[in-house]
Amino acid sequence: MNYGTCFPRWRAGAPDWDAYVRTPFLRSLADGSLPRHAFLTYLAQDYVFLIHFARAWSLAVAKAGSLPEMRACSATVHALLETETRLHLDLCARAGITEAELTATVEAPQNLAYTRYVLEAGYSGDFLDLLAALAPCVLGYGEIGARLLSEGHDPAYAEWIETYGGTDYQALCHGTAALIDGAVASRLGPQAPALPRWHQLQDRFSTATRLEAAFWTLAG
Numbered sequence: 001m002n003y004g005t006c007f008p009r010w011r012a013g014a015p016d017w018d019a020y021v022r023t024p025f026l027r028s029l030a031d032g033s034l035p036r037h038a039f040l041t042y043l044a045q046d047y048v049f050l051i052h053f054a055r056a057w058s059l060a061v062a063k064a065g066s067l068p069e070m071r072a073c074s075a076t077v078h079a080l081l082e083t084e085t086r087l088h089l090d091l092c093a094r095a096g097i098t099e100a101e102l103t104a105t106v107e108a109p110q111n112l113a114y115t116r117y118v119l120e121a122g123y124s125g126d127f128l129d130l131l132a133a134l135a136p137c138v139l140g141y142g143e144i145g146a147r148l149l150s151e152g153h154d155p156a157y158a159e160w161i162e163t164y165g166g167t168d169y170q171a172l173c174h175g176t177a178a179l180i181d182g183a184v185a186s187r188l189g190p191q192a193p194a195l196p197r198w199h200q201l202q203d204r205f206s207t208a209t210r211l212e213a214a215f216w217t218l219a220g
C-alpha cells in the first residue's frame with residue numbers, strides 16, 4: 001500500500017509488520033469464522049484504545065508546527081471521535097453492550113502498553129516522534145481494510161472491513177501520509193533517511209508496529 005514516501009520505508013524496516021497486518025484474527029474476521037465474543041472483546045478494548053488515541057492525536061495538534069499541520073491532526077481527532085468510536089458503539093449496541101459498559105472496560109495489558117507508549121512518545125519527544133508512533137495505527141488499518149475489501153470477505157464482519165477499506169478512511173490515510181511526509185521534509189530536509197534522527201523515528205514506528213501485533217492477541 002503506497003501511502004506517501006516515509007511510510008513505505010518505515011514499514012519495510014519494521015520486522016513485525018506482517019505479524020500486525022496478516023494475523024489469524026484478521027483471516028477469521030474476513031472469512032466470517034471469528035467467534036462473535038472474540039470480536040466483541042476486541043471491540044470493547046479497541047473502544048478504550050480509540051479514546052487514548054484521540055488524546056495522542058490531540059497532543060499532536062499541540063505539538064504541530066503550523067496551522068496546516070494542526071488542521072491535519074485535528075481532522076484525525078475528529079474522525080476518531082465522530083466516526084470510528086461510533087462504529088464501535090453501534091456494533092456493540094446491536095449486541096446489547098451499552099456505552100457505559102464499554103467505558104468501564106478494564107484495559108488489557110497489551111492495550112495499556114500500546115496507548116501509553118504512543119502518548120509517552122508525544123510527551124518526551126517532538127512532533128516527529130509522535131507521528132512515527134501514530135503512523136502504524138492509522139496506516140496499518142488502512143492497509144488491512146483495503147486488502148480485505150479487495151480480496152472479498154464474508155458478510156459477518158462487513159461493516160468493520162468496509163469502514164477501514166472505505167473511501168473516507170482511505171482519504172484519512174492519504175492525508176496522514178502527506179502530513180508525515182511534509183513534517184519530515186520540513187524538519188529534516190531531503191536527506192532525512194540518511195540522518196541518525198531517521199533511525200530514531202524508525203525505532204518508534206517499529207515499536208508501535210510490534211505493539212499493534214500484540215494487540216490482536218488480547219481477544220484470544
Ligand SMILES: Cc1ncc(CO)c(N)n1
Pocket residue numbers: 046049050084136137138141212215
Ligand atoms: C489497535 C488499533 N489500531 C489502529 C486502529 C485504527 O484506528 C484501531 N482502531 N485500533
